[in-house]
Amino acid sequence: MHKFRKKRVVLIVTSAALIGALSFSTLLSDFALGDDTQKINDLTKQQQNLQNQIKDTKNDLKNTTIEKNKQLNQLNQINSNIDAAQNTIDSLAASITETENNIAAAENEIANKQRDYDGRMAIFCNRLKEMYEYGDMNYVDVLFQSSDFSDFLTRFEYLRYVADNDNKLLEEVVALRTSLEEQKNSLETQKTSLEAQKKQHEEKVAQLELASQEKEALVSQIKEDENSLYAMLDAMEEESDRIASNIAALQTSSGTAPAALMWPAPSSRYITSPYGPRTHPITKKQSIHTGIDIGAKYGTNILAAASGKVIVSTYNSSYGNYVVVDHGGGMSTLYAHMSKRSVGVGDNVSAGQVLGLVGSTGMSTGAHLHFEVRINGKHTKPNPYLGI
Numbered sequence: 001m002h003k004f005r006k007k008r009v010v011l012i013v014t015s016a017a018l019i020g021a022l023s024f025s026t027l028l029s030d031f032a033l034g035d036d037t038q039k040i041n042d043l044t045k046q047q048q049n050l051q052n053q054i055k056d057t058k059n060d061l062k063n064t065t066i067e068k069n070k071q072l073n074q075l076n077q078i079n080s081n082i083d084a085a086q087n088t089i090d091s092l093a094a095s096i097t098e099t100e101n102n103i104a105a106a107e108n109e110i111a112n113k114q115r116d117y118d119g120r121m122a123i124f125c126n127r128l129k130e131m132y133e134y135g136d137m138n139y140v141d142v143l144f145q146s147s148d149f150s151d152f153l154t155r156f157e158y159l160r161y162v163a164d165n166d167n168k169l170l171e172e173v174v175a176l177r178t179s180l181e182e183q184k185n186s187l188e189t190q191k192t193s194l195e196a197q198k199k200q201h202e203e204k205v206a207q208l209e210l211a212s213q214e215k216e217a218l219v220s221q222i223k224e225d226e227n228s229l230y231a232m233l234d235a236m237e238e239e240s241d242r243i244a245s246n247i248a249a250l251q252t253s254s255g256t257a258p259a260a261l262m263w264p265a266p267s268s269r270y271i272t273s274p275y276g277p278r279t280h281p282i283t284k285k286q287s288i289h290t291g292i293d294i295g296a297k298y299g300t301n302i303l304a305a306a307s308g309k310v311i312v313s314t315y316n317s318s319y320g321n322y323v324v325v326d327h328g329g330g331m332s333t334l335y336a337h338m339s340k341r342s343v344g345v346g347d348n349v350s351a352g353q354v355l356g357l358v359g360s361t362g363m364s365t366g367a368h369l370h371f372e373v374r375i376n377g378k379h380t381k382p383n384p385y386l387g388i
């Protein structure tokens with residue numbers, strides 16, 4: 001009975017110790033693994049959120065750029081309208097000056113004509129007075145008072161001249177009068193018309209200048225918005241890089257990095273976009289393409305470029321579904337825009353093992369594999385590793 005009890009106690013103690021040891025070791029490994037996985041997941045989530053923010057900001061930036069361009073075009077249109085109006089006003093001003101000179105000259109001419117008219121009118125009035133005063137005198141009397149034929153002819157010529165002259169004088173006086181009136185009226189009309197046009201154009205310029213001021217204020221506001229958006233974008237990209245380096249810190253640096261990598265998309269060898277600097281098609285902002293794009297067909301296999309351990313298998317708005325494989329020695333490879341992921345964090349993979357399928361998730365315009373090689377988290381040109 002005693003023996004049995006003792007045996008039982010020993011068994012219980014041993015079991016407890018065993019369970020305790022097991023639990024403790026499980027707990028330890030859980031803690032160690034869970035801690036790292038949790039950190040990676042948290043950081044990946046943070047990165048994902050940042051990528052979403054970057055995407056939103058880029059969209060805002062795109063819309064702002066489009067809006068800004070629209071406003072700038074409007075401003076340019078208004079400026080050219082103002083220029084055209086200014087040219088019209090300048091030529092009108094020149095025309096006004098010319099017309100004013102013409103008016104001055106015409107007024108001078110009118111004054112001279114007026115004097116001429118007044119003089120001729122005075123002569124004409126005297127002739128009328130003479131004819132009235134010598135009303136009984138007729139041309140025949142004048143002729144018969146001739147002393148001889150020569151005198152007769154002289155008198156005859158004289159009388160004809162006087163008669164012609166009277167008619168001519170009258171015609172001249174009337175013509176002069178009419179001409180003077182016409183000239184005065186014409187000048188007045190021209191003056192009035194020019195003044196009206198001048199006023200109209202001045203009003204137009206004032207309107208255009210006001211519109212231009214409004215537009216300029218709007219454009220400067222938009223530029224300000226754009227600058228703050230750029231600042232936000234830069235800050236978030238910096239943060240994203242920092243998190244990427246944290247992920248890199250969590251990968252193992254032990255072992256030796258592979259010197260050569262397998263081609264990760266066996267269905268295609270076509271590189272649609274190389275590694276290196278390129279200009280964003282919308283924002284025109286210079287950025288670096290952190291990997292190579294392989295134009296593989298949708299749904300075809302994506303293979304591990306070398307053996308290693310999966311340290312990231314997630315989705316974010318930029319990379320879409322993507323996987324990072326740690327190859328040891330500080331080297332990792334990244335596979336983005338997958339339509340499907342076939343591996344999870346912690347999986348050990350062999351070279352050539354299927355990681356997922358080609359797709360177009362995230363910031364992608366068509367099915368392709370975005371493939372990156374990273375050394376200690378920092379992207380590098382994959383070409384030498386791939387033998388291209």
Ligand SMILES: [Zn+2]
Pocket residue numbers: 273289291292293370371
């Ligand atoms: Zn790419």
